[in-house]
Amino acid sequence: MAAASGKKKEKVMIIVNNAGFGEAMAAALKKDDYENVFVVSHGAEGLKSMYDILPHLILLDVTLPGLDGYQILEKKMAEKLLAKIPIFLLSTEGVPINMQKVPTGSVVEFIMALHADPAEIVTKVDRHFSHEASSAESPQAAPAAAGGAKKKLLWIEDDKLIGTILSKKFLTSGFDLFHAKNGEEALEALKTSIPDVIAVDLILPGMSGFEILTQMNLDERIRKIPKMVLSNLSKPADIEKARSLGAQKFLVKAATSLDQIVAEVRSMIK
Secondary structure (H helix, E strand, C coil): ECCCCCCCEEEEEEECCCCHHHHHHHHHHHCCEEEEEECCHHHHHHHHHHHHHHCCEEEEEEECCCCCCCHHHHHHHHHHHHHHCCCEEEEEEEECCCCCCCCCCCEEEEEECCCCCCCCCCCCHHHHHCCCCCCHCCCCCCCCCCCHHEEEEECCCCCCCHHHHHHHHHHHHCCCEEECHHHHHHHHHHHCCCCCCCECCCCCCCCHHCCCCCHHCCCCCHHHEEEEEEEEECCHHHHHEEEEEEECCCEHHHHHHHHHHHHHHCCCCC
């Protein structure tokens, strides 16, 4: 996976709370021929090191001593010298990312996985720098329907930031996406168009995700469509209730990477 010119010169800074993960991430990058990798485990130290190193990319944990990831983002965006440095925001310990605390335009990639794989993150770093990846690592297009048409996905999510990020991910992965902001909008769309798969959040304005699933079960045309819950609720009772209402899969947003979400949606399409 090394670049044709040999060593990769981009400077990558890793600011993470978990020293073991930081070391594993640095080792994976160096194995992939990144020469300039820097690891910091303290928020204030990480912010200071940005000025000294001026990295080309920062992998930033949301949970840090001193200054947390959100505080670093806010301070970084206020400094002209640092503002344009791209950020991959990480949550690798099951801590949900609070999208309300993420300044607009401050993050280019969100990585939300309870057990993040450094090799998968390296692939994202390569993709960010336009380094050629092997075909085995290239994202697959969504399966096409008969006649070559894209598979239709109805996704119900009201959060603006994650809506923008994940909508882009679904579209670039080859889906024909309809993104509804609430239950009423989704049910109205279902009157005229039947999707191949449905993904729904549980906490929504107006109708909850549970109520939406209940309404869908009343419509014979929609009842058998594969459904996924994509929410930050994770209590066993919530999961059991969603499954009893017809959800085949239940993913916790904060503990699942964007690539994993797309892969799970894709796996539901026959």
